Amino acid sequence: MLTPLTVTLAVAALALAAWCGWAAYRDQPTKDWHFIGMAVVTLLALVQLVVGVVQLAQGRDPADGAVIFVSYLVGVLACVPVVGLVSLTERTKWGSLTVVAGAVVLAVLQVRLYDIWGGGTGA
Amino acid sequence: MPEPTTTKSAAVPGRGGRINTGPGKLLVTLYGIFTVGAASRSLVQLTTRFDEAPLAYVLSAVAAVVYAFITLSLVRGGEGARKAALTCCGLELLGVLAVGTWTLVEPSAFPDATVWSDYGMGYLFIPVALPLTGLWWLRRGHREQTAPTPSSEQSDPTSSEQSEHRSQET
Numbered sequence: 049m050l051t052p053l054t055v056t057l058a059v060a061a062l063a064l065a066a067w068c069g070w071a072a073y074r075d076q077p078t079k080d081w082h083f084i085g086m087a088v089v090t091l092l093a094l095v096q097l098v099v100g101v102v103q104l105a106q107g108r109d110p111a112d113g114a115v116i117f118v119s120y121l122v123g124v125l126a127c128v129p130v131v132g133l134v135s136l137t138e139r140t141k142w143g144s145l146t147v148v149a150g151a152v153v154l155a156v157l158q159v160r161l162y163d164i165w166g167g168g169t170g171a
Numbered sequence: 172m173p174e175p176t177t178t179k180s181a182a183v184p185g186r187g188g189r190i191n192t193g194p195g196k197l198l199v200t201l202y203g204i205f206t207v208g209a210a211s212r213s214l215v216q217l218t219t220r221f222d223e224a225p226l227a228y229v230l231s232a233v234a235a236v237v238y239a240f241i242t243l244s245l246v247r248g249g250e251g252a253r254k255a256a257l258t259c260c261g262l263e264l265l266g267v268l269a270v271g272t273w274t275l276v277e278p279s280a281f282p283d284a285t286v287w288s289d290y291g292m293g294y295l296f297i298p299v300a301l302p303l304t305g306l307w308w309l310r311r312g313h314r315e316q317t318a319p320t321p322s323s324e325q326s327d328p329t330s331s332e333q334s335e336h337r338s339q340e341t
Contacts, residue, residue, distance in 0.1 A: 113219075119211055131200060138196040146200045153204055 050099050051162070057092045057124070058158035064089050064128070065151035068135075072144035078135040086132045086147065089154070093125040111166030120161050127154040190256070190312040191248040198308055201301060202242040205294075209235035209286045216283070224283035230270055234286045234298075237263050241305065257309045264302035267291060271299075 064085050068078060078086075100121045104110075110117040131150030135143035191199060213231035221228060237259055244256035271290035274281050284293055291298025 115219075116215060119215075123207070123211075130203075134196060134200050138192065140193060142193050142197050146197045149197065149201060149204070 050096070050103075053092070053096055053099060054158050054162055057089070057096055058155045060089050060092055061128075061151045061154040061158070065148045065155070068144045068147040068151065072141040072148065075141045077139040077141065077143050078132075078147055082135075082144070082147065083132060086128045089151070090125070090128045090132075093128065093154070097121045097125050110164050112164040117161075117164050120157060120164060124154055124157050124161065127151070127157070189248070190253050190309060191245055194308060195245060195312070198301075198305060199242060199245045201297070202238055202245060202305075205286075205297070205301065206235060206238040206242050209238055212286070224281060227281045227283045227285045227288070230285045230287065234263075234266065237266065253309055253312055257306065257313075260302045260305035260309065264299075264306070267298050267302065 064082075067085060068082055071078060071082065100117065104114055104117070127150045128147075131147045134146045137143075138146065189195070209231055213228055213235050216224075216228040217232060241256050241259045241263065244252040244259065267287045267290060270285060270287035274285070274288040281288060286294065287298055290296060
């Protein structure tokens, strides 16, 4: 797997979490700028999905199997859009906190994804 | 600046109850994430390597069902769903404590981990924190619904602030 991309995505997700956490701390809902941030993270996740699938197609095999690998990639991609939609229906600081939760989950999934691919091998 | 937006959702209560707005929305999302996580995990494990650790995988599946039920109840809202979710959160807490203790006392029964192994340590202890938060939130929802003026509460622009104060008092 592309380790730099994994790290970038994890850092971006944590930054998004901190940003929305700050909004929640100030008792604010998610704003347009937050949604642009979510879009950036989602775009990175989409790139990761494509890169992952391309590497599978090239015959490289994740340590824990292709099915788990792809389901994690899809889960990563779904994370932020889902919490983004929830924060649209919950225009309070709780909506912002929901985005924090989703972004943290995404960062944790990146760590798992790294393990599933088999550590640094094949990077 | 935050005031107009915070009061907006308080004025639009969820269908049949308010357990699915505000902090409830965050709780629903967390339960949803754990439903998807536990369900997909147990699905993969049960279908691909059931023989390795049958007990652990079945318990993970049970956890997934409990999570799914609570998620649905929280989304639906209303008094019946609230009671059902309350029961399930209690079951969930018992399950986490029982499985957590079981995995510590008799590790040989669990060659592979469940969602609730070691009180959910592999999941940052969220599996323990979630039912406790759920129980607190649902019991609080009950107190709000038994409050004398639920209708005026909906039109009251400061209701969300009041309810937060009320929960802090107890």
